[in-house]
Amino acid sequence: MFIFLMRRLVQIVPVLLGVTLMVFLIMQMVPGDPAVLVAGEGATDEQVEAIRHDLGLDQPLAVQYLSYVGDVVKGDFGESIRTSRPVLDEILVRLPITLELAFWSIVITVVLGVLIGIIAATKQNSFTDVGLMMVALLGVSLPNFWLGLMLIIYFSVGLQWFPVAGWGTFSHIILPAITLGTGGAAIVARMTRASMLEVIRQDYIRTAKAKGVRQRLIIYKHALKNALIPVITVVGLQFGALLGGTVLTESVFAINGVGRLIIDAIRMRDLPLVQGSILFVSVLFVIVNLLVDLSYRFLNKRVELN
Amino acid sequence: MGTEHKETILEVKNLKTHFFSGKKVIKAVDGVDFDVKRGETLGIVGESGSGKSITSLSIMRLIAEPPGKIVDGEINFKGKNLLSETEEGMRQMRGNKISMIFQEPMTSLNPVYSVGEQIAEAFRIHQKLPKKEAWQRAVEMLRLVGIPSPEKRAKQEPHELSGGMRQRVMIAMALACKPELLIADEPTTALDVTIQAQILDLLKNLQEQLGTAVIMITHDMGVVSETCDRVAVMYCGKIVEHTDVDSLFENPKHPYTQGLLRSIPAVDRDVEELEAIPGTVPSPDNLPKGCSFAPRCPFATDLCRTEEPDLLIDNDDKVRCWMYSERWNGPAAKEVAADVSHANAN
Numbered sequence: 018m019f020i021f022l023m024r025r026l027v028q029i030v031p032v033l034l035g036v037t038l039m040v041f042l043i044m045q046m047v048p049g050d051p052a053v054l055v056a057g058e059g060a061t062d063e064q065v066e067a068i069r070h071d072l073g074l075d076q077p078l079a080v081q082y083l084s085y086v087g088d089v090v091k092g093d094f095g096e097s098i099r100t101s102r103p104v105l106d107e108i109l110v111r112l113p114i115t116l117e118l119a120f121w122s123i124v125i126t127v128v129l130g131v132l133i134g135i136i137a138a139t140k141q142n143s144f145t146d147v148g149l150m151m152v153a154l155l156g157v158s159l160p161n162f163w164l165g166l167m168l169i170i171y172f173s174v175g176l177q178w179f180p181v182a183g184w185g186t187f188s189h190i191i192l193p194a195i196t197l198g199t200g201g202a203a204i205v206a207r208m209t210r211a212s213m214l215e216v217i218r219q220d221y222i223r224t225a226k227a228k229g230v231r232q233r234l235i236i237y238k239h240a241l242k243n244a245l246i247p248v249i250t251v252v253g254l255q256f257g258a259l260l261g262g263t264v265l266t267e268s269v270f271a272i273n274g275v276g277r278l279i280i281d282a283i284r285m286r287d288l289p290l291v292q293g294s295i296l297f298v299s300v301l302f303v304i305v306n307l308l309v310d311l312s313y314r315f316l317n318k319r320v321e322l323n
Numbered sequence: 324m325g326t327e328h329k330e331t332i333l334e335v336k337n338l339k340t341h342f343f344s345g346k347k348v349i350k351a352v353d354g355v356d357f358d359v360k361r362g363e364t365l366g367i368v369g370e371s372g373s374g375k376s377i378t379s380l381s382i383m384r385l386i387a388e389p390p391g392k393i394v395d396g397e398i399n400f401k402g403k404n405l406l407s408e409t410e411e412g413m414r415q416m417r418g419n420k421i422s423m424i425f426q427e428p429m430t431s432l433n434p435v436y437s438v439g440e441q442i443a444e445a446f447r448i449h450q451k452l453p454k455k456e457a458w459q460r461a462v463e464m465l466r467l468v469g470i471p472s473p474e475k476r477a478k479q480e481p482h483e484l485s486g487g488m489r490q491r492v493m494i495a496m497a498l499a500c501k502p503e504l505l506i507a508d509e510p511t512t513a514l515d516v517t518i519q520a521q522i523l524d525l526l527k528n529l530q531e532q533l534g535t536a537v538i539m540i541t542h543d544m545g546v547v548s549e550t551c552d553r554v555a556v557m558y559c560g561k562i563v564e565h566t567d568v569d570s571l572f573e574n575p576k577h578p579y580t581q582g583l584l585r586s587i588p589a590v591d592r593d594v595e596e597l598e599a600i601p602g603t604v605p606s607p608d609n610l611p612k613g614c615s616f617a618p619r620c621p622f623a624t625d626l627c628r629t630e631e632p633d634l635l636i637d638n639d640d641k642v643r644c645w646m647y648s649e650r651w652n653g654p655a656a657k658e659v660a661a662d663v664s665h666a667n668a669n
Contacts, residue, residue, distance in 0.1 A: 228445050
């Protein structure tokens with residue numbers, strides 16, 4: 018167990034190096050010069066050159082990249098080009114907001130997805146099953162920015178049940194969490210259904226029936242724990258998609274989270290801020306994947322961790 | 324045998340369990356009658372697809388519906404027809420009054436719960452015991468079925484146990500609530516020969532201790548001779564012969580039974596090739612006209628190929644074969660007595 022954890026933590030290093038390198042290279046390819054943007058429209062060439070020198074942008078690319086990595090190792094993520102505030106501070110202010118949104122979205126994904134999956138599986142091929150699976154198909158297909166806008170129009174503007182945008186109270190969380198969680202819930206529902214259908218045909222389910230276990234308990238105890246193992250993998254993967262989704266959802270609902278921070282930073286060619294925030298999001302993703310692997314062991318002791 | 328005066332605990336009458344797929348009807352069990360008395364062991368013998376497992380699942384009312392359905396008959400357990408019982412009533416019966424052991428010990432236990440938990444569940448469901456007490460009883464059951472250091476084993480999950488151990492766990496689970504009827508569906512088929520003998524001994528001992536009636540479903544004539552008092556031989560969803568175990572081995576009547584006995588390899592005879600019944604079991608959705616066994620039967624006449632024989636009753640013995648009826652007009656039935664020493668040697 019300890020060796021497994023250590024090995025996995027060491028494996029994070031090349032992943033993060035890869036992520037920073039990719040982001041660095043992509044940002045170089047994006048048109049637009051940060052120095053020009055910082056200097057403003059009326060700046061002279063000399064001023065722009067001076068700013069470029071200050072930001073270290075006149076150095077060779079390899080030197081820029083390596084010095085950035087060197088700083089990160091020391092815990093220095095640099096300063097935002099635009100605001101001149103430390104990148105770490107910018108991220109840490111917004112991270113709790115994104116985490117809270119992600120948490121409630123994943124709650125919706127799991128609870129709604131698993132519940133729909135179970136209901137569909139236990140009523141296989143019925144009207145309910147077909148209906149739920151069609152809703153799930155719709156859920157996967159809807160782009161979440163569109164869903165977000167529709168929810169705002171209907172529930173916020175029309176019914177006025179929830180605030181249109183912003184962050185602060187629990188009622189602010191509901192619509193964005195639904196927006197962000199629906200796609201995942203749909204995928205989890207389909208996966209849970211498939212997995213449940215396979216499990217309820219197993220011999221040990223017949224044994225449980227022959228023992229006189231109540232139908233409800235057969236489904237929620239004997240079958241579900243077995244059926245959840247592949248579902249957990251999907252939830253882990255969905256978490257990645259969800260982090261990507263925060264970028265759009267936070268923009269639609271004007272939430273000041275890491276997703277919106279990334280969008281603004283990219284727009285301003287604020288390389289240190291882009292690097293830093295994507296690095297944070299990547300770490301988050303890697304940690305979730307690690308937790309997924311650990312949960313296999315928890316659900317099923319046959320899984321050897323190594 | 325001394326079973327004549329004992330109370331009949333289970334009476335199956337004209338049981339028909341059919342499966343419906345599209346327009347096809349598969350008559351997996353088609354008019355089966357038998358009874359089981361308290362404390363005795365009834366063997367149900369037959370090849371794969373003869374309907375023996377479907378018969379047992381029908382008694383438990385565990386036939387998946389659809390595609391299956393019990394279309395006719397009665398299953399009287401202590402005088403009460405199980406077919407008119409509610410699902411809740413059946414649930415309270417299962418694992419309590421009637422239990423079942425399955426063929427595959429490797430897959431019949433839930434892989435994500437400890438074996439102790441799975442046995443304790445039976446006590447918690449049927450005797451409403453609190454968690455701790457149920458666990459202690461589960462450990463006792465493991466000790467009863469001969470599992471060493473049961474306290475430790477109870478905490479283990481199925482994958483940590485061998486096949487023989489798992490079958491012992493299944494037996495412990497099935498017998499936990501001291502059922503009056505135990506259905507053992509090929510309980511030893513998936514096990515090594517030495518383990519088979521141990522499991523059969525265990526079942527026999529526990530049966531004597533608890534006075535449980537047993538339906539032993541098997542295709543293994545060795546298991547039949549070891550464990551059964553009476554035997555029903557099934558072929559294509561019907562009982563073709565029903566008699567006590569001694570008559571079955573000494574004087575098998577139905578040509579199918581004779582064939583089954585002759586196909587047992589013997590240790591005391593050196594044979595080049597195993598004798599087998601020629602042909603294969605006909606497809607259940609396309610049974611031949613007349614007697615289902617006629618195409619494979621060495622004695623079959625035109626009568627056999629056109630009309631289906633009834634179950635002929637002679638005292639306690641029953642046989643479904645024209646050879647023993649007054650209408651038999653074929654060559655004098657040369658009863659091929661099965662080689663008993665041959666059969667018993669197994």
